[in-house]
Amino acid sequence: MNITPDTIVYWEAAPVKLNATLVFTWLVMTLLVLGSWLVTRRLTTGTTLPRGQNLLEVVVTGIREQIREVTQQDPDRYLPFVGTLFLFIAVSNVLAVVPGFQPPTGSLSTTAALALCVFVAVPVYGVAERGLVGYLKNYIRPSVFMLPFNVIGELSRTLALAIRLFGNVMSGTMIAAMLLAVAPFVFPVLMHALGLLTGLIQAYIFAVLALVYIAAATRGEQEQEQVEVQGPEGEASNG
Amino acid sequence: MDNVGLIGMTSIVVAGMTIAIGSIGVALGEGWAVARALGALAQQPDAAPTITRTLFVGVAMIESTAIYCFVVSMILIFANPFWKHVVGLSGS
Numbered sequence: 515m516n517i518t519p520d521t522i523v524y525w526e527a528a529p530v531k532l533n534a535t536l537v538f539t540w541l542v543m544t545l546l547v548l549g550s551w552l553v554t555r556r557l558t559t560g561t562t563l564p565r566g567q568n569l570l571e572v573v574v575t576g577i578r579e580q581i582r583e584v585t586q587q588d589p590d591r592y593l594p595f596v597g598t599l600f601l602f603i604a605v606s607n608v609l610a611v612v613p614g615f616q617p618p619t620g621s622l623s624t625t626a627a628l629a630l631c632v633f634v635a636v637p638v639y640g641v642a643e644r645g646l647v648g649y650l651k652n653y654i655r656p657s658v659f660m661l662p663f664n665v666i667g668e669l670s671r672t673l674a675l676a677i678r679l680f681g682n683v684m685s686g687t688m689i690a691a692m693l694l695a696v697a698p699f700v701f702p703v704l705m706h707a708l709g710l711l712t713g714l715i716q717a718y719i720f721a722v723l724a725l726v727y728i729a730a731a732t733r734g735e736q737e738q739e740q741v742e743v744q745g746p747e748g749e750a751s752n753g
Numbered sequence: 754m755d756n757v758g759l760i761g762m763t764s765i766v767v768a769g770m771t772i773a774i775g776s777i778g779v780a781l782g783e784g785w786a787v788a789r790a791l792g793a794l795a796q797q798p799d800a801a802p803t804i805t806r807t808l809f810v811g812v813a814m815i816e817s818t819a820i821y822c823f824v825v826s827m828i829l830i831f832a833n834p835f836w837k838h839v840v841g842l843s844g845s
Binding site: 517584685716718719722723 | 810
């Protein structure tokens with residue numbers, strides 16, 4: 515029984531190793547890129563939509579709405595990063611029901627890479643929005659004594675992000691494999707159905723947490739006060 | 754008992770205890786969170802989308818504590834470094 519798809523090696527040449535994680539990551543990436551390329555090749559603004567365009571519009575609009583609700587800001591800045599994270603994790607988690615597919619998110623390397631992307635994106639968005647000094651002021655809020663805790667919090671939430679996704683997906687495949695040995699007919703199917711739900715929820719949570727971290731870095735103290743003073747009108751004009 | 758048997762026995766016992774003790778607090782916490790969210794939903798059905806979204810995120814964050822325990826117990830059973838060390842020593 516494999517705890518991670520990293521250990522399944524298909525092809526090996528001295529320093530280079532082609533394991534299941536890499537293969538299936540590229541498979542998911544090809545699927546996403548090829549699918550969206552095929553659909554966006556011929557977009558129409560007419561009254562009849564092709565099916566693919568309809569699907570993509572629903573997905574993109576849904577993600578935009580969610581981002582707007584969570585951050586109360588213009589979603590276009592966050593859409594590329596957060597939407598990509600969500601789509602990649604969701605597709606690889608959902609494809610886990612396909613026999614023979616090893617979800618790449620069930621490997622700690624993939625989830626650590628994704629969490630590192632979030633770790634890097636938070637200061638990038640923060641500095642782009644508020645300048646270097648304004649962003650660094652976040653760390654000494656509410657007082658200078660909180661500096662070490664803020665830094666530790668930054669690191670530990672990255673670790674938690676990676677291990678949460680890895681643990682959930684890995685436990686899903688693991689439990690399905692164990693049940694396959696114990697009660698091989700009905701229960702694995704039920705666990706797979708549950709796995710579809712938890713997979714989507716985990717993708718959603720990963721994206722929302724990344725979004726919340728980024729939004730917290732971009733939103734300054736003054737801005738928060740302004741929103742509170744202005745009330746609903748200010749928020750409406752922001753959205 | 755020799756080292757191999759001792760390490761194997763300790764790993765299995767501790768793996769079981771990790772997941773057992775670790776999930777108690779999580780179960781209580783999730784129960785609390787869901788109960789309070791249901792109460793809030795009954796009082797304010799209009800705020801259902803916000804409450805549900807926050808509930809999902811919150812429950813998943815509580816759940817991750819149990820998932821850490823699960824990961825630790827899985828490592829103890831399937832990828833135990835001490836076990837590998839001892840087996841490597843006796844093999845060579």
